[in-house]
Amino acid sequence: MNYAEYRDFSAAVARRHIVFYYFGYFSQNIISAMAEAVRLHLERAELVASTRRKLFSCFVEMAQNITHYSASTLTAAELRENQLRQGSVCIGVEGERYYLLCANPVAAENAEALRAKLEPLRSMTLDEIKQAYRQMLRTEAPEGSKGAGLGLLTVAREASGPLEFEFVPDERPGLVMFYVKATI
């Protein structure tokens, strides 16, 4: 990319009102640093406190999901500390609302299980989401979870509408790209 192309690229980012984008490896330290950058932006943008908190909460859950579950990993699958996994996260503004988008590859055979978790959330009311959250709080973390099984419920709770998600075939065999979008 030469200077002119970079200028076009930057203009396209500005036109789309992208306020934050990162593609690369996610570790806990990287997330903390990004969290600082995101928080700085949110404070400068003078959003109401509840919107700021929801955006921040969604950002952390999405970023930590990548650290825990992306199929593109530099560290061993069973490791719980010092993990490094690849993905991307984006924060932008559409009309009056902020949204977050994240993407990471997942094993194709896990896509159905993820879809089965996400699809029901789309038709739930906020009260139903909160009820499901309360229930999950009191149950053992599901097998394979590195959190509490509460991450996606938290993202759904912070969103103002149904979560959007998509699985897209990847050129790497056995993998699909997993996208989630939450509008706050």
Next chain:
Amino acid sequence: MTTETRDDLFIAASASSPEVDFRFGAHALSLRGESYPENAAAFYGDLVAHTRAYLGGLEPGRTVVVDVALTYFNSSSTKMLFAWFGALNEAAENGVRVVLNWRHDADDDTIQEFGAELHEEFAALEFNDVPLAD
């Protein structure tokens, strides 16, 4: 030295974990800051173990003051905090007086709602909702 005495536990805050100041000798436990460690199960599992060991040695009637001022906690921290309050509640059911000061920004609905949930679920805790004005 009484059987109630044990070493205090202090862990300085990091960018993504809260300050832990458990003064077992003074029967005052405090958590403050933000909580989104990579491995909340390990971080809080340790705190729960220390707290249980401390509570196990207490005489009934003893008062323990728990001060929580967390400004943000992620989903896996929420789950582990719930377990920690469960351990405190068990001791309270067995005759220890546990006072929980739940400090939060007055306009933080999520943290206030979680406090209300703790109050409802862990009825043996003496729950004080402490909203702080900005």
